[in-house]
Amino acid sequence: MMTCRPIFLSPILNPPDLKDPVFNEPWEAQAFAMVVKLHERGHFTWSEWAETLGAEIKSWDAPYYEHWLAALEKIVEAKGLMSQVERLNRVEAWDRAAHATPHGQPIELSRS
Amino acid sequence: MPHDGHDDHSELSPIALRVKALESLLVEKGYVDPAALDVLIDTYETRIGPRNGAKVVAKAWTDPAYAKWLKDDATQAIASLGFTGRQGEHMVALFNTPEIHNMVVCTLCSCYPWPVLGLPPVWYKSPPYRSRAVSDPRGVLKEFGVTLPEKTKISVWDSTAEIRYLVVPLRPANTENLSEEELAGLVNRDSMIGTRLAGRTA
Structure with missing residues (x-):
C-alpha cells in the first residue's frame, strides 16, 4: 500500500539547477538543517558531531541520512536538549495526530 | 505522489515521525528557529x-x-x-x-x-x-x-x-x-x- 504523506509534498525534491538532488526526501533536509543550526548556536562542536555520526556509521549499515538522524537523536540527549522519554512521547503524539487528520489536510499536533 | 490505495486518514512514515518529533521539540524549546531551517535548506539546495x-x-x-x-x-x-x-x-x-x-x-x-x-x-x-x-x-x-x-x-x-x-x-x-x-x-x-x-x- 502506498503511504500518502500530503504535508511532505514539497518543491525541494526538485532542485532547479542541480543534476543530482541534494536530498532524496524532505526529512533528510530537515535532519541536516537541524544539525547545522544547533552547531551554529554552539550546542555542540563539529568534532563532537563528526564523532557521533562516525560511531553510528561504524556500528550499523543504513543509508547515510538514517545514520545522521540516529546521531542527532543521540547528541540532543547527550547535550541535555531533550530526554529520550520526551522525544518518544512526541513521536507517538505525531503518529496519533497523523491518524486523526483527514487525508490532504495539514497534520497538526493539536489533533493528537 | 501516487494517491491510489490510501486510507482516508493521513500517515507519516516512522522516520518522518522521528524527524517531526525532534524538530517540534527543538522549536518549542527555542533551540532552533523553523524559518532559519528553511532558509538553510534552500541555500544548500540551490545556491551552494x-x-x-x-x-x-x-x-x-x-x-x-x-x-x-x-x-x-x-x-x-x-x-x-x-x-x-x-x-x-x-x-x-x-x-x-x-x-x-x-x-x-x-x-x-x-x-x-x-x-x-x-x-x-x-x-x-x-x-x-x-x-x-x-x-x-x-x-x-x-x-x-x-x-x-x-x-x-x-x-x-x-x-x-x-x-x-x-x-x-x-x-x-x-x-x-x-x-x-x-x-x-x-x-x-x-x-x-x-x-x-x-x-x-x-
Whole structure:
C-alpha cells in the first residue's frame, strides 16, 4: 500500500539547477538543517558531531541520512536538549495526530 | 505522489515521525528557529554547489598569484571569493601534477568541503567508496572512467572534522584561449574530489 504523506509534498525534491538532488526526501533536509543550526548556536562542536555520526556509521549499515538522524537523536540527549522519554512521547503524539487528520489536510499536533 | 490505495486518514512514515518529533521539540524549546531551517535548506539546495569550487579552480589556473595563495592558505584564498565555511573547517588545496594525482575521502563519516562543493554526492558517503578509495584507489578511478599513466602516483587524503581538501585538477590541454568563466565550465564536481579529470567530457 502506498503511504500518502500530503504535508511532505514539497518543491525541494526538485532542485532547479542541480543534476543530482541534494536530498532524496524532505526529512533528510530537515535532519541536516537541524544539525547545522544547533552547531551554529554552539550546542555542540563539529568534532563532537563528526564523532557521533562516525560511531553510528561504524556500528550499523543504513543509508547515510538514517545514520545522521540516529546521531542527532543521540547528541540532543547527550547535550541535555531533550530526554529520550520526551522525544518518544512526541513521536507517538505525531503518529496519533497523523491518524486523526483527514487525508490532504495539514497534520497538526493539536489533533493528537 | 501516487494517491491510489490510501486510507482516508493521513500517515507519516516512522522516520518522518522521528524527524517531526525532534524538530517540534527543538522549536518549542527555542533551540532552533523553523524559518532559519528553511532558509538553510534552500541555500544548500540551490545556491551552494560545485560551481563555487569551479570558480576557485579556474582562478588558480589563470592567476599564478592566486594559485600561490591557494597553495599557502587555502582557507583565506577561498574565503576571498566569498565562500566561507559554516563549520569553521580549515581548507587545504591539493594541486594535481603529472606526477601526483590527489583523491579525497572521509573514512570516518563524510566530512566534505560544503562551502565550495555543496553537499556530498551519494557515492562519496557510501561504505564501498570510503574503504576502497584507500585500499584500491586506482581501481576506484577506473570505475569513474579515469585511467592514469602508471608513473602517476595517487595520494589519498582522509578528511577530518577540522581539515577539508579541495583537489585542483590539471588544466586540460589546448585551453589557453578560454576565459576564466569558460574554464570554470570545465571543472566538474568529481574532479575536485579527485575521482575524475577536468575537461569537456565530465
